[in-house]
């Protein structure tokens with residue numbers, strides 16, 4: 001029996017089938033000539049799970065999604081859907097239409113000669129007519145488009161067309177949804193609403209989903225797990241909170257927003273920074289470390305502006321960002337170091353320029369890496 005035959009689950013009991021990931025990418029590589037777009041990526045998606053492929057432009061997200069869809073053959077490695085091998089170089093390549101996957105892209109073209117209802121019903125030919133219509137109408141309703149069922153695509157806005165494209169991809173109840181930046185062409189307000197609606201529909205239907213995005217906020221909003229990619233490889237996989245609170249390296253810290261960075265040597269088990277001595281557990285004495293401080297880690301207290309605190313850190317600028325305030329601070333260290341620091345504090349807190357302040361840190365949002 002070959003390694004591939006052993007993994008087929010056709011004869012397994014239902015509960016064992018359900019325990020299998022719906023989609024598995026196993027040591028997938030993808031090369032274009034000399035260029036390695038994807039290098040040795042392994043990833044799985046369980047039933048009902050939304051997994052986001054996150055990363056900067058050109059890191060290989062779309063290529064990996066295309067490999068999962070069957071639009072691109074891997075150079076090495078294998079792809080399993082529900083335990084069935086669907087791609088392995090020189091062995092098998094099942095085309096997209098035989099994979100039972102739903103696809104939606106940034107610009108999802110609808111059939112221009114069909115109404116919205118006909119577009120969404122298109123993949124449901126196997127169902128009786130009335131069921132076809134009720135399933136399509138249910139999805140259009142869930143995505144706020146039932147009122148436009150009889151309209152033609154060219155009469156719809158970009159956002160409305162994208163909702164229809166999502167409904168069309170979801171209608172045949174595919175075992176996996178593969179979404180490539182489906183919200184990125186929409187303006188911010190519309191995007192938030194469509195994202196929210198899409199997440200609820202995916203969760204209601206229990207559809208395993210792989211979603212490509214370059215937007216960390218979108219990934220955190222949508223994902224049960226995030227796979228953060230860089231240069232063709234997955235750097236870290238985990239729940240959004242895991243990546244945010246326990247980042248594997250400086251790239252992961254930076255990807256989730258701008259941070260304050262300083263460096264220094266470890267002396268007597270700590271690093272001296274403009275915000276004080278920070279304990280550096282586990283770092284060798286004398287080693288150089290990079291300290292990354294999230295703006296929300298910085299706690300700011302105003303000091304009396306009576307001339308007694310001239311050596312203290314002071315506010316350079318204060319801006320209200322909505323639910324939080326961003327303070328630009330000139331931090332003064334004990335040994336004369338200075339650092340321009342950003343502090344993000346909840347609510348409206350807008351101290352004037354020059355206001356002396358004392359600073360402390362929530363160390364759960366401070367990360368140290370050896371240089």
Ligand SMILES: Nc1ncnc2c1ncn2[C@@H]1O[C@H](COP(=O)(O)OP(=O)(O)OP(=O)(O)O)[C@@H](O)[C@H]1O
Nearest residue numbers: 032035037055056057058059060061062063064214
């Ligand atoms: N068909 C192709 N032929 C040659 N090179 C390709 C092909 N498709 C992708 N690439 C290259 O592979 C790399 C990864 O591309 P990919 O589109 O997967 O990145 P991405 O992370 O999705 O980027 P973006 O967010 O900008 O869409 C890029 O350097 C790209 O130029």
